[in-house]
Amino acid sequence: MKSPETIKRMRVGARAGAVNRKRPPPTTDAARQNMSSAAKRKPPITKETRQVMSEAAVARLENGVGPYRDTKPERVFEDQLQAAGLCYEKQVRIGTMLVDFYLPQYNLVIEIDGCWWHGCSDCHPDGGAKLDQFKERKSSLEVLGYDAIRIWEHEL
Ligand SMILES: [Zn+2]
Numbered sequence: 001m002k003s004p005e006t007i008k009r010m011r012v013g014a015r016a017g018a019v020n021r022k023r024p025p026p027t028t029d030a031a032r033q034n035m036s037s038a039a040k041r042k043p044p045i046t047k048e049t050r051q052v053m054s055e056a057a058v059a060r061l062e063n064g065v066g067p068y069r070d071t072k073p074e075r076v077f078e079d080q081l082q083a084a085g086l087c088y089e090k091q092v093r094i095g096t097m098l099v100d101f102y103l104p105q106y107n108l109v110i111e112i113d114g115c116w117w118h119g120c121s122d123c124h125p126d127g128g129a130k131l132d133q134f135k136e137r138k139s140s141l142e143v144l145g146y147d148a149i150r151i152w153e154h155e156l
Helices: 004-015 029-033 037-041 047-052 055-063 073-083 134-143
Strands: 089-094 097-103 108-113 147-152
Touching: 073 097, 073 108, 097 134, 108 134, 134 147
Parallel strands: 108 147
Antiparallel strands: 089 097, 097 108
């Protein structure tokens, strides 16, 4: 009879496409020896990390299926700022607000809004979550002496 732990290991092995089921779970040092050099460079996934991450995300990292990419709109926009060589600060507190990006050279706040969450009328004519506070935020920022623009997720 297999222990629950063994069954769990076998499942991990099957997910990783392992033919040899005697192979230890991928996070051990021995398993790391067998990994591709790209996979070896990644830090090991600890038990604690595993607890907070979904199984699917863990499997994806361990199997080295593509580089893991955070595709959140803010991340996409940050890449664009870096590519353009612009100076920026991320998640800046201004007054009582936490803004997405601040470009000191332009004294400009840029808010990146997800189309569904913020109810973009182009992408969601019937309405998304409608958490659209941009107008109010822009007014408050202008009072404090900042310019503010919004970039929709679909514009990135
Ligand atoms: Zn949109």
